[in-house]
Amino acid sequence: MALRPLDNALPITPERPKKQTKVAVSVPKQSDVGVNDENRAPVPPTTADATIDYISSENLKPLPDPEIKLQSLVEGLESKDWLKVCNSLNNTRRLALYHSSLLLPILEKLMLVLVKAMKNPRSALCKTSIMASSDIFNAFGDKLLLESTTSDAFDHLLLQLLLKACQDKRFVCEEADRALNAMVGSMAPLALLHKLRAYVSHANLRVRAKAAISMSHCASKMGLEEMEEFGLVSLVKLGADSLNDRLPEAREAARSMVASMYEAFTEKEEQKLEKWQTFCQSNLPANHAQSMVKLVSSQ
Template structure:
């Protein structure tokens, strides 16, 4: 029987073809993992932020021969190299903590640099500047409100904005700086600085301002509240009770409680006196809310 020649033109059965194909699995990296720039987004900065050390205030050391180095510090704060600005801000913290009299004439300059650094997209530079703000608050306190220093308002706004963002470690650092400010600055002038921000268009900024105000009000007595304007204070709290964010509403309740405790401290008929005050100062629905909050206090 003659053998038939093999016809190479015939198609190979799929089953046989699969036996000869080796499938290689190649892992796919997500863009976010490799740091590839997306043409539709802002370019990603080089990932060198991890080289910056975040030094706690307790670990900062005095500067040797500070008199001869203060001028150099101010010059280096203007560096184009962001890592040198970070280093200079840490040195400014050292001057604040250990050589404050030398830093005082240059304080506004340092605050302006801190504000500019907070606006920088580099997280390391932003966080370092916030840490510098905390130490400046701790050391200089009410001196920051001097009429010759105009940087306080800008610094306060940036801290409220940074405390309101999604980047957690920056947000937490800004919260610590705001707490340091409350502890170090007299409540009355600080309330006047914070007042505009409870009407800010950003609800998160409103909430952070409300929280900061509540902490400041808790340090005040009735005399200080009257000096600020007791009616204005309860009206501010009443507005915040209807705010969109629960953090703002909770801060408002804390403000109301602090006012109530100060107002009724020396009153014999506490609840009745407070109720009359609320009714004479607020629309009925707001007055009712105030009385309801304090009825169990």
């Protein structure tokens, strides 16, 4: 006899699938990556672990085969390997110091390469390029400003040096200051003043201060004739503006520049202060003229 199904029988539920068992896998910590351990195979060094030797100019040696090295120099400077670029920059420095005539045809390209390297976030590459700029300034001086092509490239290089001199990284900042000093020391002050004047009104107040410092160094090397060729009224206005700058470095540089102007302007005058006062009152707003006279009368 067939069995009848029970009316009250519970429905049969399907069996739930079993949960997968989780397996713990040890993941190396970020700090362990790239670290040699006695239980692992040695990790080969990477370019990030490489160290750069910063060679002072006086310790750089001449290249034994400068013409041959020059052929591969540009390729090395344009390499994507930053270590190769650093090595090529050091060779550029050696060529500048001992075989500068070989670099004359590629000066514009060199300065643009320096600008690109200074913008690189890798500090070692940035510092090496700044050191190279110092040697190029010392080797070529005013030649960098004579041709329109190199003069334009120099504008870009000057701006980058001013920006790097304002960096928080002290060793980069100090190297940029040395390069700016080398620039002022190797170039005629009149031509350089024309380049610097644009930056004493820069939006970045630290750039303004660095430009004012370089301008004061230029002014200290000039006599009255050169100041008049630049424009004595323009120069005194630049000094007066920097005297009212927000940063004390800019104000101190302005005081130095005004002192140089006063000394040159009144060198052959008997009534020095009166002559200076008349000049300032004729060319400056009353409050600025008063500051300029007060500054020199307190010396």
